Amino acid sequence: ASSSCLVKREAICMRASAVSSSSSAFLGSAPAPIFSRLPNVVVEDSKQSAGNPRRRSSANWKAELQFYLAQDLNINWNKPAAAGNFGAVYYGSVKGGESVVVKCPVLEEFSLKLFDTERAVNIKLTASAGNLESVPWAKMLGEVNVPESISFPKNLARIGIVWRKEGDGSTLEDYLSGGKDPYRALGIAESGRQALRPDLSKNVMGQMLIALIQMQDKGIMHRDIKPSNTLVVPGDREHPLKIIDFGSSCDWNDPLKKGLGDATCDPMYAPPEKTLQFLGPGKFDVYSVGMMGIRVLFPSLTRGGVSRDWPGGYFQQFAEETLPKYSWNFRQWIKDTAERKDLGKLAEECAQACEDASVAPLLDVICKLIDKNTFARPTAQQAVAQLGPEWAARANIEVKIKKDAEAAQKRQDEARRQEAAKKAEAERRERDAAEQEESKRRKQAEEAALQASKVEEKRLLSLIGSRDSQVGGRQ
Structure with a gap:
């Protein structure tokens, strides 16, 4: 009855390839759609628009998704910015207009299914946003068809989703991996130099949970929430964090539960059950937000790589091996690790977590979000209330x-x-x-x-x- 979780390590660990991290932001663990029809959405042929097919008032962007032709976009179709197991991402612009991101699927059945789900979900989220300019997910502008007359990679389908390009393409993973200041990007005051990042962790979890509330209200379960699927847009003060990559998502409100049987997930952020539960489907993503909170809170829990032997993959070892051994008893792990002086900075961070009373409420919330028992986890609404x-x-x-x-x-x-x-x-x-x-x-x-x-x-x-x-x- 539930969707199986297909773990694709190569797709999850795209940064191990020569592809730049910012270019792979929109790939995540599974790119994108086939052209299925959804109600209440107007798709215009770009031939019907004079000049720039996207030149219109921003208030109408929701209701006027565009059907672009390849010649409407300034893109070198033979040189994708990033390519993964399920698709490729292009950066470009509408001729005479704004910058865009385009995602095209690989010509393979599973990839096309993921693409179809991502397209349907993006259209639904776009329709639900009304005239809002700022939303906690990437804005879909429309879709594109690349004709046979244009040179194009043979392994890709000649269809794609077009999003508005926001920010420089950097994800939260890019910021956590060093080189960029996440505090400044998210507008958070850094309270001195600390071993832990409680304010940053709380802010990230708060933004992600609010996004989940809005998505789940429309029946959308993402199933691949993680830092590398979270775009950072410093210029958007309302929603500087934006969720991307809905290929693994499921429309729970759809009579057929669209996308339920087709998904990939990252074992570092997926809950123990690995599936959506019919009595609490939204708690899958709630668990992932809790794991993101841990990843942000402890600087020493650096991201994972291609394998467990990958240098610096401490968070991967923690999420896939250590936490299950502790039966997801996060507080006990903190206490034990604090006494392990051989672990250096990680031990210092855990010691602060044990001693700093101001961090305790945040740890309480995280412990609830990553509870092994699905039904013991709070909903997104309950979790936000617990943050304060x-x-x-x-x-x-x-x-x-x-x-x-x-x-x-x-x-x-x-x-x-x-x-x-x-x-x-x-x-x-x-x-x-x-x-x-x-x-x-x-x-x-x-x-x-x-x-x-x-x-x-x-x-x-x-x-x-x-x-x-x-x-x-x-x-």
Whole structure:
């Protein structure tokens, strides 16, 4: 009944390849869609738009997803910025317009299924955002078709999803791996030099949980939440963290649970059950957010690599080996590790976690999020409330703003439908009037022709009668 978790280590560990980390951001562990139809979404042919096919007011971006042709975009289709097991990512721009990211799937059945799910989910999320400019996921602009006349990699399907490019393409994993300041990017004041990063961890978990609340409200379960699938956009102060890569997601509200049977997941962030539970499907992603909180909190738990022997893959060892050995007793692991002086900085970080009372509430939340028992884990809404009243209030505000925007969009759509119906009715009446006028004209013409024929017949009969009289007179 539940989806199996297909662990693809090569896809999970794309950074081990020669591909740059920022270019692979949109690949994640599974790229993208086939063109299935979804209701209430307008897809325009770019030929119908003059000049830049995306040149329109930002307020209308939701309802006007574009169908681009390859010539609408400035992209070298033979040189993807990144390529993985399931697809390739291109960076480019709309001609005369904004920068975009395009994702094309590999010509292989499983890749195309992931692509189809990602496309459907992105369209649904786009529709749910109304006229909001800032959302906690990458904005889909439309889709593109690459014709046979254009040179293109033979292993890729000539279809793709087009997103608005936000930020420089760096993910949270890029920031955590060094070289960039996550505090500054997320607008967090760094309170002195500490072994741990509690403020950063709390902020990341708060943003991710609020995103989950909005996604799960529409039935979307991501199933691959992790730092490398989280885009960092410092310029967006409302949502500097944006979730990407919905290829492994499932639309739980769909009657057929679209995407349920097709997924990849990262064992470092996936929960022990590895599947969506029918009585609490959203708790899969809640667990992943808890693991992200640990990854951010402990600087020494560096990311994993291609294998457990990969240098510096401490978080991978912790998530896949150590934590299960402790039966997911996170506090006991902290206590034991704090006494392991041979572990250096990690031991110092765990010691601070044990001694600093201000960190205790955050640890309580993390322990609940990564509970081995699915049903003991809180929902995303409950977890946000446990982070503190300020996060609960922010979540409520964002949910209200989103619902208001969605309601406003529905009213606007309804007004458009009514206007279109009125226009259609007026055109119908105009056609009916024209038809009636034409029918009247034809009837009058027919009557006139009939009258003329009668007059002509009468004249001819009169002539015949006159001739007959003349002939009779002669006789």
